[in-house]
Amino acid sequence: MAGTARERLAELLGDLDEEPAWSVYHKLFMTDLSVSVDGIGPLRFPVSEEQSVRLRELGRRARFGRGEETLTDPEVRDTWEIPKELVHVEWTAAFGTMLEVMRDELGLPPHCELTADLHSMLLYETGQFFVTHQDSEKDDSMVGTLVVTLPSDHTGGELVIEHRGQRAEYRGSKVAVSLVAFYADCHHQVLPVKTGNRITLTYNLLLTGDSGAAAEDALAEEVAACLDEHFATPAVLPYGRGQTDPPTRLAYLLDHEYTERGLSWSRLKGSDAARAALLRAAAERAGCDMTLALAEIQETWDAYADDDEDSWYGDDDDSPEEDDDSADDGQYVLQDLIDSSIALAHWVGPDGQLEEISLTLRDAEVAATVPTAGLTPYESHYEGYMGNYGNTLDRWYRRAALVIWPRSRGFASRAQASSRWALDELGEMIRAGKVAEAREAAQSTEPFWKAAVHATPGKELLGRALPVADGLDEAASAATLLRPFRMDQLLPEHAPAFAALAARYGDIWITALLRDWFDAWTPANYGYAPEPPAWLTGLPRLCAAFSATGSAGATTAVHHILGLSWKWLADGIRPLLTEPSTSSAVAQLTRLGEPLSGLVAAAAESGPTGVLDDVVTLAGQADGDQGIALVMAALRAARPGSEGFDELALGCAERIREVLARPQRASGDWSIELPAGCACELCRTLGAFLQDPERRVLEWPLAQEKRSHVHGRIHLAELPVLHETRRQGRPYTLVLTKTDALFREERLARERGEADLVWLTKNWAVPV
Structure with missing residues (x-):
């Protein structure tokens, strides 16, 4: 055995x-x-x-x-x-x-x-x-x-x-x-x-009738002993990585396929019914609970097409035979199982109703009499040879599963599968006066609660969690429950409950929680994926909702939210203000203008927080197009005359006038400034050519690696220089030519500055 x-x-x-x-x-x-x-x-x-x-x-x-x-x-x-x-x-x-x-x-x-x-x-x-x-x-x-x-x-x-x-x-x-x-x-x-x-x-x-009704069987004691051992024995990690804690559940995969509508104890088919009855009896003897679930299974196999004459495996008689059980992809020969994943998507709740869940199972938590590979997949996809990836066949299956866990771990087992259920159950405990029991249950979720929360789509989950955290009446348990959430999930309708938490647990607790939320909130890396944090545009509504509660906790919460929001946004803005002025940097800063506008408006409406002074200071430190682009975008997103923006508007107008006061480029001046960066010999030669006001063309014999370096500097700085390679002789010649875009871009920048200045004087009371 x-x-x-x-x-x-x-x-x-x-x-x-x-x-x-x-x-x-x-x-x-x-x-x-x-x-x-x-x-x-x-x-x-x-x-x-x-x-x-x-x-x-x-x-x-x-x-x-x-x-x-x-x-x-x-x-x-x-x-x-x-x-x-x-x-x-x-x-x-x-x-x-x-x-x-x-x-x-x-x-x-x-x-x-x-x-x-x-x-x-x-x-x-x-x-x-x-x-x-x-x-x-x-x-x-x-x-x-x-x-x-x-x-x-x-x-x-x-x-x-x-x-x-x-x-x-x-x-x-x-x-x-x-x-x-x-x-x-x-x-x-x-x-x-x-x-x-x-x-x-x-x-x-x-x-x-109930086809899965509990059975009294001579095998029940032996199966119950297997359950006891399973839940008491440390699980062995794959690839020789040692052991981990004993499994918290066992999912036994059934043989027949069931739909969401057809998943029911009363409609189990064939051997599934008999096995469910035996497991029910064994689970009862082992002090376990059991439910019926639907599993989504994906397997990735090393495989090749049966008629692929160019297959690496060729016609070797020792190669494994085709899997006879595959009806839809029988033209492929399976070799080794590369990877598999099993996730539970639905299960039958205590009331007999189907519940939506999200739970990924480890191999050590799964048992099956019939291997999944012996069933017919509902979908398959073959990927031919792709270099290091080899030939792979992905198969997807749906199987029902009997999920068993020790009754003593019942809350944690169900909470890991459904964070919504967990919060509702904790709320019921609190309303029933079982606060100590609710605290213990909340603490039991700590090992998996972050993953359970992140697996739940939508933003309504925080609305369920806030009153439960308040009802726990204990700072540690409340923090465990709320720590996995993100800042962008906090909405105006949450303000009363959040303000109550701030009042109950104090300044240190609320500050630590908000820092955790901001640390978890990483919607984009501004250097590579400049998606603006849209949540910040709604800060005025959020702060107004807090103010409407009239509580001291609301004021504390708002000040912390504004301060951390500004730190989070400023950390994304500063690198863009110091790097070379490129269209990419300007575009990213322009997209950040609307969130910055929301932050300024919220700070102005919420009283002294120091945020407004910091915004003005940072904007004043920015030079050239980047700072102007950021502030102009923020001002255009705001309502003209709104409180908190006057100083930004005045400073922006002053910088635009400074730019416009600079002498215009002479018609024969071809000088270009190479942004600071690499100081190698190649870049020194490139910089000298660019700074020469009379020289337009440089013919430069260079090996491929050196040409690539020069190409990269020109491309990253978006210089108006055409770079082509003349493929004659050895080494090839890199031909650099300054283009008329140098004059066109400066003219367009001046026209844009003049238009921005007119708009500022019209909408923000900036002196002419």
Whole structure:
């Protein structure tokens, strides 16, 4: 038997009774079924050509579902559907008995009832078919499909069903009623009818009763022992990296595929139902809780195309054989599993309702009797040879899982999967007066809480967390709960709750929390991805919301928010003000103008904080186009006459006038200043050429590496110099030519400065 507890558990579950069928076939006498159709009357078996023609006259082209759409396409489904309201079906008692037989053969528990709900009547004429597809669950209790083929004289039209690489083919009969039942996750098709007409009734198979009800089994004690050992044994890290803490959960992957609608204890299929019942009993004995979940699995395999004659593996007889279980990518030969990931996206909550979660599982937390690679992926993608990457085949699967955790770790296990649930549960504890219990539960989330919060989309989570942190009435627990959030998640509607926290826990606590939030808030690196922090533009509304609370805690919070916001923004602005004036730097500073405007407006409305003085000081230290671009963008984003901007406007106008007062470049002056930076011999030669007011062209024999260095200096500084390589002789010659853009750019800069000055005098009361 396998070594680890989870591997032994998977083997024990695999040793249950013989694998149930995933499809079953039976026949009933023609006298066990009566079918009458309005406009035709009772059908006579076998159905004659004459009645088939009359059915065709009543029929309409059958539709099929694709995603959220319902389509009609004879290239996919070519058959006629008789309106259901015209069809009347009566069975003898033999049909009910047959459903019980099928229930047992499909591995469903005897205490559950399997019933059939008529879905449609179909007519397949000669040549008609339905390509491979999977039935959608049309009812919350649906577990499968029943296809009843009426007796008729036809050939072809076989029903082909596939599941986990296995294939079954069923034909109708001329002298009996044929019944085929199969699970809803099976892929199936109807082959073209060769002669005659194939007529069927399709039913949704509905299951009532709990197919995963707890079982008393001799194996339960042994499985419970595996659970005890699993949760007590340190997990072994991959690649020989030692051990870590024991796993906090075990996810046992089931064999059948389930949709969100079909995930329910009462609709487990075949061996899944028996294994769930055994695990329920074992979990109870081991003091564990268990739920049912949906897992999204991705596997990346080293693989090559089966017909790739240039494959590195060639035709070596020792290479692994093709995975026979792969139905959709069987043309590829699998070698080694490179990587895999398993994430839980939904699970069944205590109230039986499906909950959205986000939880990534480690290998040490997963067990399966049937390896995922033995199932059919719902999607695959092959990437051919790409140098160091090799040939890879990505496969995606959906599997259900039984997730188990020790009852003593129940809150932490559920909180890690859903931060929303955790906050709601903590709120319930606090309202029930169980504050000490809530504090202990909040502290138990510390190892994973940051990842759980970051995995939750949207900004509403902070709104749930703030009142809970207040209700914990303990600084350490409240900090644990709030530390993973970011500054940009704080919205005006959060102001009352946040102000209450500031009043409750004090200045030191609120300062530390806000610093954590700013440290975690890294929307962009201004040097490479200049996306302006849009949250700062909303600071006036946020500060106004705090002021409206009228509390001392609100004032403290606002001062800290403004101070940290300015430090955060200034740290991004300063490097741009000191680097060479390029279009890229000017564009980044222009984009930062609107956030700066929001910060200034908020500081002006919130009283003395020192922020306004710091903004004016920083703007006054900036030289040239960068400082003007930043301040002009901030002023254009503000409402003319707004408080806090007058000094910025006056300083900006003064710098523009200084620039305009400089002598204009003479028509024959070709001198260019090379920005400070590298002082190598190449750059000294380049600088001397650029500074020469009369020289326009430099022909410079240089090796490739040296040419690249010169190219880089010219490109980064955006100099108006054309650089071309004349590929003659050795070394090649780098030809540098100063362009007319030198004069054009200076003219445009002067025109822009004059226009900015006119705008400032008009909108900001700047003296003419």
